[in-house]
Amino acid sequence: MKISETSPPRRVGPAAASPAATGSAVAESDAGRVQATFAATLVDEWVRFGVTDAVVSPGSRSTPLALALAADGRLRLHIRLDERSAGFFALGLARRTGRVPLVLTTSGTAAAELHPAVAEADLGGVPMLVCTADRPPELQQVAAPQTMRQPGLYGSAVRWAADLPVPEPGQGVYWRSLAARAAAEAGYGPAGPGPVHLNLAFRDPLVAAPGPLPPARATGPWHRVARGVATPPPEAVRDLAARAGERGVIVAGSGAGAPEAVRALADALGWPLLADPRSGARTPHGATVAAADAILRAPAARERLRPTTVLHLGERWASRVMADWLAQPAVEHLSVDPDWRWRDPQRTTDTLLRTDPTTLCRAVAEAVPDAAPPAWRAAWAAAEAAAQRAMDQVLNSYGDWTEPRVARQLWAALPSHTALVVGSSMPIRHLEWFTAPRHRPPSVLSNRGVNGIDGVVSTALGAAAAATDPVVALLGDLTFLHDAGSLLGAADAGLSCTFVVVDNHGGGIFSFLPPARELPAATFEALFGTPQSADIPAIAAAYGATVRSAGDHRQLDAVLAELVGKQGVSVIHVRTDREANVAVHECVHSAVAEAVATALERLG
Template sequence: MNPSTALARVLVDELVRGGVTHAVVAPGSRSAPVALALADAERDGRLTLHVRIDERTAAFLALGLAKASGRPVPVLTTSGTATAHLHAAVLEADAAGVPLLALTADRPPELRDTGANQTIAQPGLYGGAVRAAVDVGVPEAGRDEAQNRYWRSLVAKALLTACGALSGDPGPVHLNLPFREPLLPEDADVRTVGPWAGRPGGAPWTSGSVPAPARPADAGPARTLVVVGDGPPALGRAAAELAAGQGWPVVAEPPSGAWAGSVRGGALLLGVPGWLAAHRPDRVLVVGRPTLSRPVSRLLADPAVRVETVAAAPRWPDAGRSTTWVGALPSPGAPADPAWRAAWCHAAARVGTAVDGVLDALPALTAGVLARDLVVALPDGALLVLGSSTPVRDVDRLAVPRAGLTVLANRGVAGIDGTVSTAVGAALVHSPGDLHGNRRGFALLGDLTFLHDLQGLLVGEGEPRPDLTLVVPDNDGGGIFAQLEPGQPRYESGYRRVFGTPHGRDLVAVAESLGWPAERVTSPAGLRDALGAGGPRVVVVGTDQRAEAELAVHLRSAATAALDAG
């Protein structure tokens, strides 16, 4: 067996032993040894392989698979510029704590810095965005057992590091794999990794786990508000359970894992100064990374509020530099005064009634109505992936938090790139072969987010097609800017060109050209019918940028009036 084939087969065998069940490949020549080994593993029923022709799409597909499964997912590229296309997904995996494994094939060291074809400086390519980066070294002939031990221990360590099993800090890992020719197996090669394959019984070379951190003894001030942002869903759920037992209100972002226990429209509540002045918490317990709401950020920067941060890893969020304590979730203590949580719930109900009154009076579907009604309409067990621009904020402000959904979003660095591919990957994990439609996948993403990752709609021959319905509010461009400072009248002269960015495309025709059934809906009844049709499917709802900005102002005014009246 030639050395390149030996490394590839040992690597893939140890990945499977370490818990990998999905892998993604973008085609190339230098990566051929690993690509063939992955294909062999799929034929043997050991993992599911996904192939995409574009490396950026492949990387975000792997990100979605890893986010939904909680398992490390490798994405394989050839050498050269192909490796650079993984960087955006690596950055998102870093900030969001997703166990992504970047496998980059490379030319051998003697070809670096020589002008050789398709050769760049790949070691260290992703800088500090990865938890670990290893330039594996060129495999050599005649060193089977020694190399086997090195390769297996290396892969096992990479998987443990990506999962955060020893540090509590999951994230991406980069293995750079230089190969010399021959790259393809010889005819005499058999599909085996040798008698020195590894631990008996299919066990990984190395296993490990992180111990549970100690927790402080007291629960702290009774007037506590729990704010939960993007982070490990299990931690978010644990925070919501603790808050329910303590009588603390929760303001949780939709992808946090704690959303079902949140008050509705927490960002709207916190945006009413008069109400907040009378109900300001003594302490805010921050779990995850809150990134959606300026009112939440202002609260965390308030010097009158004690901010404590729950860290699920060596890193913790503190954008306002206001955290006074970092640690684990506090131990339960004496429950708070029931009136504390009741006041927040009562206020949220009043704001919700006001919001519904505004939305129900609108003559047509808008992005706000769509966000609220989509959440209500989804079946229990469904997946909902939210785009990182207006959609996730609309759901956060306007939808009624509910249980029974898995909600995901790329909020690590909050980019819009790769969202279609992330949603496809998450849907493939969430509903594999579900014949009853109980675990269907849905995504709500803006038109520019949709167009930014059209390549993600390309599902090649023989690849599994996701049960995924992409719902796209189409305001013909960058509508979120109409709700921010660039949308103010004094910037009108340059708004359309550099912020509004109208694309003028028929998104139904665009989706159909890439093989996805698509339709445009204009009514709530049409939306319900489209959501029930099953995926893959694209559902487009036309909206208006300026009207949405005016609606956002109206909703804030309605929330203020509802609380002032109470």
């Protein structure tokens, strides 16, 4: 079977498909016709709601809905052989577009394969409509093949779920209401975007032509969602505005709000802006601090730069150093959390503001009569400038080709219209810790809900399928190998996706953790280092990817210029050494600590 993007046959509106259109000569029955009509009604209602993409893994029991999806020319259909890959592919589509994608599997373990992506969508706040086919009641608990208990399969990981019996005639209003509500729950539920599960029972015959669809609303879906921007409490706006000029910091992560609004707030308050690359606010600006992790490792900075107030916008940084520093006593924490996600692992939040971050930033900036003097921010600016110079000096002169330099160079080189998908473990940390502010940075996507390495290749491919702009993924060797099978058919799918694979023969992050220091070397390597001898270029080439190697910064620049933005799937293999990676971290941190201490001393 060829796995690729498909362009389903076009038809106008929700007209019923004929048996010829499905390529089937199977005799129709009333039951089959009702099921086909039910499936076509769901699809029509989802399209009315704004669903544009459906990801399908081939299977038998899901036939009625798969045929309905293929027959509706208003949807883009993506076929993925592996259900786990299909789930993360849909996740990538949703992260790139913000719209609700649909993913469909057959019954049995196929449905269970979606669970990792459902968990990530839940904790990452990503909309997803998960449809699993199921056997009818008479085939449950009698050892029928490919049958297991599927209601409640994903537990508390879903925003909403419905277990549906085999459809019956005369349920048209219910069908349309169900479809519209499922999409609404996924995209606009009270806990924010997330996954919704529909478990759909189908009975033989599975192939039939639909009858006339039940009437729809004259315009739009059966249910609409009117969700206005949450107005920040006036007392919260006044309180924040009154803190202008105090020793405050803004910590911005993914979901922090519009970057220009966040920068305007930093200017009005006179506070530094500690900007994660995922925030979109890591740009050249008087408030921007990119090297916070390295700065706060410097003893001279920890007390000198200690704030009295911290405003958290969006997700927290990955940096443990910064989290520990922020958790000091006598520091007040204000967290903006519009979807009640409760992103506070260290329990530091004093006040939770359930409001839209962009609206809050603009309201507070307008409430400050005059921009606060930047005296407090000057110390941060001096530390940031010193840290960036020290990083450049160390990384540019270091003898080995290092992982921090790969991240720093990749971030600086990518076109602004690129989406950068970053793997967990070390890649997200290298991007967060070692990249400098830049104008019009690429958008950064990452699976930081559960923080796992699962499905990153699929997520990047899904993001690439969502738009014509190119996607680049930065990931480690184990992350790539974990999901390499998702490359099957990707080279022929009309995508533009480049994978930069940093290969250090194992799990590099564990070299920074206590087991590396406390265990015998052989035990550490077996249990944590997880050395692997896979030929990554050969594996990528076997799946049809264009493969290049980058042995130094000049070669990386050259292959990026060659491959990024070109149609097709490509892999850039970067070989590094785990021990050298630890050494360069230590060298950078030492140089930054010295440079920051000198810069702060000069300020007096």
